Amino acid sequence: MGDGCAMRPVKACTDEYCKKKANVAVVLARNNRLPSWDMSEVASFFKSAFSVDNVIFGFDGGELKVLLIQRGAAPYRGKWALPGDLVYPNEDLDAAAERVLEQLTGLRGVYLEQVKTFGAVNRHPLGRVITVAYYSLVKISDYTVTPASFAHSARWHAVSKVGELAFDHNEILDTCLRRLKLKVRMAPIGFELLPPKFTLTELQHLYESILGEKLDKRNFRKKILSMNLLHDLNEVQEGVAHRPARLYRFDRQTYQQFVAEGFSFYL
Amino acid sequence: MGDGCAMRPVKACTDEYCKKKANVAVVLARNNRLPSWDMSEVASFFKSAFSVDNVIFGFDGGELKVLLIQRGAAPYRGKWALPGDLVYPNEDLDAAAERVLEQLTGLRGVYLEQVKTFGAVNRHPLGRVITVAYYSLVKISDYTVTPASFAHSARWHAVSKVGELAFDHNEILDTCLRRLKLKVRMAPIGFELLPPKFTLTELQHLYESILGEKLDKRNFRKKILSMNLLHDLNEVQEGVAHRPARLYRFDRQTYQQFVAEGFSFYL
DNA sequence: TCAAAAGTGTTCTTATTACACCCATGG
DNA sequence: CCATGGGTGTAATAAGAACACTTTTGA
Numbered sequence: 001m002g003d004g005c006a007m008r009p010v011k012a013c014t015d016e017y018c019k020k021k022a023n024v025a026v027v028l029a030r031n032n033r034l035p036s037w038d039m040s041e042v043a044s045f046f047k048s049a050f051s052v053d054n055v056i057f058g059f060d061g062g063e064l065k066v067l068l069i070q071r072g073a074a075p076y077r078g079k080w081a082l083p084g085d086l087v088y089p090n091e092d093l094d095a096a097a098e099r100v101l102e103q104l105t106g107l108r109g110v111y112l113e114q115v116k117t118f119g120a121v122n123r124h125p126l127g128r129v130i131t132v133a134y135y136s137l138v139k140i141s142d143y144t145v146t147p148a149s150f151a152h153s154a155r156w157h158a159v160s161k162v163g164e165l166a167f168d169h170n171e172i173l174d175t176c177l178r179r180l181k182l183k184v185r186m187a188p189i190g191f192e193l194l195p196p197k198f199t200l201t202e203l204q205h206l207y208e209s210i211l212g213e214k215l216d217k218r219n220f221r222k223k224i225l226s227m228n229l230l231h232d233l234n235e236v237q238e239g240v241a242h243r244p245a246r247l248y249r250f251d252r253q254t255y256q257q258f259v260a261e262g263f264s265f266y267l
Numbered sequence: 268m269g270d271g272c273a274m275r276p277v278k279a280c281t282d283e284y285c286k287k288k289a290n291v292a293v294v295l296a297r298n299n300r301l302p303s304w305d306m307s308e309v310a311s312f313f314k315s316a317f318s319v320d321n322v323i324f325g326f327d328g329g330e331l332k333v334l335l336i337q338r339g340a341a342p343y344r345g346k347w348a349l350p351g352d353l354v355y356p357n358e359d360l361d362a363a364a365e366r367v368l369e370q371l372t373g374l375r376g377v378y379l380e381q382v383k384t385f386g387a388v389n390r391h392p393l394g395r396v397i398t399v400a401y402y403s404l405v406k407i408s409d410y411t412v413t414p415a416s417f418a419h420s421a422r423w424h425a426v427s428k429v430g431e432l433a434f435d436h437n438e439i440l441d442t443c444l445r446r447l448k449l450k451v452r453m454a455p456i457g458f459e460l461l462p463p464k465f466t467l468t469e470l471q472h473l474y475e476s477i478l479g480e481k482l483d484k485r486n487f488r489k490k491i492l493s494m495n496l497l498h499d500l501n502e503v504q505e506g507v508a509h510r511p512a513r514l515y516r517f518d519r520q521t522y523q524q525f526v527a528e529g530f531s532f533y534l
Numbered sequence: 535t536c537a538a539a540a541g542t543g544t545t546c547t548t549a550t551t552a553c554a555c556c557c558a559t560g561g
Numbered sequence: 562c563c564a565t566g567g568g569t570g571t572a573a574t575a576a577g578a579a580c581a582c583t584t585t586t587g588a
Contacts (some may be wrong), residue, residue: 118358
C-alpha cells in the first residue's frame, strides 16, 4: 500500500542501457512507427507505475492531524505511511485520489487538491514509481470507522508529532503542509476542517495550528467578520464550563456570489 | 513530441477488466508476493507511461512569450505543442524536464518549477500517458539556435496569441501561466526573464505583461527600489532615441541574505 | 465566588493609492 | 525644436498591529 509495490524489483539499469531503450521510444514517438515489438522488450521501458498518495488533514482538540496507515507488508512493514494506491489503468488521476480517500474513510466529495509529483528514480525500493501527492481536508466528526480497507490500521496523528514515515512520505507531508499554509490564507478552505457550526475561537485555533503562529483575538475576529462570510446562527455552545460562545456557519453561497463580483478572500 | 507517443493504442478497457487487473496489483502490493507472471499479462497493467511537458517562458519586445514546437508526427501532426518527452526509466522527473529544455534550447541551470500533473485517462489518443507540467523562465537573449533536437520546428509565440494546441496543452499552458502570475509576486523570479542589465521600465513592463494589468510607474519604482534588491550600475542605455535609462542588476546575494534574515519578497 | 473562556474599540503605525510635470537624448 | 520615454514627490486613504478590561456561565 501507500505506494505501488506491484512491480518486481527493477534490475540495476545502466545509464547506457536505459538511455538506448529510451531513445528508441523517443524515435518511435517522433515517427509514430509502431513495430510489433516483443512485449518483454518493451516491458522494461514500461516497468514503471504511478500512484497517488493522500495527505488527509483533520482538526481536533485544537490540533492539526493527519490520517496515517500502518503498512502490513514490506517494504517498510510496520512503518506509518500516507494512504495511497496505484492508479488504475482506466482511472483519472483525481479519481484515484478520491478513491483512496473513500476506501479509507468512507467520505466522498471532500476538499481535495493536487500538490506535487514525486519522481526520484530511487524513491521506491522495488521499482520505478512516481507518485502524485494530494491533500484533502475532512471534518474529523464525519469520519467514523475504517471500513474494510487495504490498511492494516489507520490512525490520526498530530502533524507536529509525526515520526519517520515510509518512503519519502515525510517530504510529501511537509510539502503538502506548506501548500496548505499558503492556500488557507488565500481561500476559505479552513472551514472544510470544522463542523458546520463552529465558534470564532475554534476557527482562530484552526488557523493558528495550521499557520503555526498565535493570532490576535480582536484583530482576527474583526477581519473575519468584516468579510461577511459567516452567518451568525444566534445559537450558543452548550455544556461548557464557561460563558458559551456564539455559533457561526460559513456561508458558501454568499462566498460564491462575492467571488463572482471580484472579491478575493485573504487572511 | 511533447507527449509520449511510444505506446501502441490501448485496447478499450472495460471497467470490470481493468478493475480486476488493478485489484490484483493492489493485492500484490499489500502482500508483496511477486509471482512470476507472464509478461504480456502484466504488461496491460503497465501499459502506461509518464512524460514531462515544459512551458518555456521568455520575455521580448515587451511581451511574454512561450516556446512551442510543431509536431512532425501523428497524433496532432502539424499542430503546435509544448515541448516534452517521456521520462527515461533511470531519470529523475526534474532531470527529464531539464533535459527537454536543454535539448531544445541548449540552456542549463535555468529556473524550473513543477506545476501540476495531468492524468485524465483519455488525454492522449494513443494510450495512457500522464504528464507532469513544468514551466521554466529563460532569457530570450541567451537562446540562440534550436540545436539538433526532436522538434520539427520551434518558435516563440506571444502567450496572448497562442492558438489551439495539441493534446490538453492549452489547459497546461493556462495552468502554468496562472501559477507564474502567483509566483512572480511572491518571489523575485521575474529577473530570470530579463538580461543581467535592465532598466526599471523593462522590469515594469515584464510585470505588466505577466500580471495582465497596468502598474503605476512611480509606485512601482518606489516599491521595487525600497526592497534594496537592485544594484544601480551607474550605467545608462545606449543608442536610444530618448533620454537613456539607468541600468540595474538584481542582487542575488543580498536577496539570499535578506531571506536568511526573515525578509520575504512581495510585490 | 472562582475559574475559564467570550466578547468588545481605539490608537498608532505602516502600506497603498492617486496623481502631473520637467528632463535628457537622438533625429 | 520636437518626439520619446526617463525620472521624480506628496497628500489622502486604507489596512494592519498593538493592546486590557468586562461579561457570562458552570462548578
